[in-house]
Amino acid sequence: xxxxxxxxEIYYKNNVKFVKSEEYNYIFNMENGFFARWGKNKxxxxxxxPFGPEILDIEVSTICSGSCPWCYKSxxxxxxxxxxxxxxxxxxxxxxxxxxxxxxxxxLDANQDLWKMFEYCQKNQVVPNIxxxxxxxNEKWAKRLAKYCGAVAVSHYNDEYCFNAVELLINVxxxxxxxxxxxxxxxxxxxxxxxxxxxxxxRLSSLNAIILLSLKQKGRxxxxxxxxxxxxxxxxxxxxxxxxxxxxxxxSAKKFxxxxxxxxxxxxxxxxxxxxxxxxxxxxxxxxxxxxPCSFLEGELMYEGIDVIKVNNFIDDIWFNEKIKRFxxxxxxxxxxxxxxKI
Ligand code: SF4
Ligand code: SF4
Numbered sequence: 489x490x491x492x493x494x495x496x497e498i499y500y501k502n503n504v505k506f507v508k509s510e511e512y513n514y515i516f517n518m519e520n521g522f523f524a525r526w527g528k529n530k531x532x533x534x535x536x537x538p539f540g541p542e543i544l545d546i547e548v549s550t551i552c553s554g555s556c557p558w559c560y561k562s563x564x565x566x567x568x569x570x571x572x573x574x575x576x577x578x579x580x581x582x583x584x585x586x587x588x589x590x591x592x593x594x595x596l597d598a599n600q601d602l603w604k605m606f607e608y609c610q611k612n613q614v615v616p617n618i619x620x621x622x623x624x625x626n627e628k629w630a631k632r633l634a635k636y637c638g639a640v641a642v643s644h645y646n647d648e649y650c651f652n653a654v655e656l657l658i659n660v661x662x663x664x665x666x667x668x669x670x671x672x673x674x675x676x677x678x679x680x681x682x683x684x685x686x687x688x689x690x691r692l693s694s695l696n697a698i699i700l701l702s703l704k705q706k707g708r709x710x711x712x713x714x715x716x717x718x719x720x721x722x723x724x725x726x727x728x729x730x731x732x733x734x735x736x737x738x739x740s741a742k743k744f745x746x747x748x749x750x751x752x753x754x755x756x757x758x759x760x761x762x763x764x765x766x767x768x769x770x771x772x773x774x775x776x777x778x779x780x781p782c783s784f785l786e787g788e789l790m791y792e793g794i795d796v797i798k799v800n801n802f803i804d805d806i807w808f809n810e811k812i813k814r815f816x817x818x819x820x821x822x823x824x825x826x827x828x829x830k831i
Pocket of ligand 1: 554556561564621
């Protein structure tokens with residue numbers, strides 16, 4: 489199938505999506521997740537996508553029984569779901585530049601429309617990914633995730649729930665299963681323990697990577713504390729010494745870039761790092777259908793959201809909305825380092 493938009497050509501070949509234009513291009517392999525983006529030529533790195541986001545981060549439920557003391561969303565069992573109808577309405581407004589949707593959910597069984605949403609993504613050649621809390625998962629749910637998702641991450645709150653969920657997801661055939669671990673002063677010892685356990689626990693032998701997430705002091709996470717650069721460097725070095733694969737959220741890019749300054753593979757590693765991409769290549773939408781640059785900026789006084797359900801044209805009314813343009817400019821000027829939180 490070939491779709492022509494103004495100055496943009498999109499086509500699919502053997503499960504690979506190509507976007508071509510004069511100043512912004514990408515190739516995305518929908519099967520293995522390989523992605524490469526370039527600008528006017530292969531050496532040029534575009535500052536943002538002129539055709540809308542590549543990634544949508546969407547919250548489809550805030551119902552969660554996890555009660556984590558650091559939950560930045562302050563989620564409880566008393567939450568809300570997004571309906572399939574609302575999801576479809578939002579999805580249909582998105583430009584065809586979209587390649588992946590990161591689904592935000594608390595308990596996996598909270599929103600019964602989740603599977604219909606996944607199906608709709610698949611039908612429209614967009615890959616769904618999800619992060620789960622590991623509670624309430626069973627073989628039936630795991631097989632369903634395997635049917636639709638490119639990657640599944642399990643947040644680490646409790647060894648048993650997390651490791652059993654990882655093992656189950658790998659056993660049903662999901663190739664990319666990660667563990668998400670929040671790094672704070674208060675959870676630092678747990679991060680080291682997790683690295684040790686990943687080395688020794690047979691349930692984690694085929695784990696793809698531990699993804700280290702930086703703290704944003706928000707919601708119930710307000711009283712937690714970010715680790716220093718030295719503590720971060722020591723943790724990363726420890727994981728590398730133990731030969732454990734690690735990754736980072738894009739909010740941590742600044743800290744990681746500092747570590748690799750004297751690394752002989754610096755150029756290559758820099759190429760693999762994507763700093764904050766909010767409103768440059770990604771968009772966040774909350775359970776009510778309100779758009780913010782990222783999930784952490786929801787409720788922050790200076791970032792008023794935009795109701796996606798009410799807008800007519802995503803590109804004009806959201807992607808090139810004055811508020812979004814201002815945020816994007818500020819982020820780019822700040823070298824795509826978080827302009828809001830001290831990370
Ligand atoms: S951090 Fe995740 S698992 Fe914990 S309460 Fe919040 S949404 Fe639930
Ligand atoms: S704006 Fe800040 S908190 Fe949000 S994704 Fe970017 S770096 Fe992270």
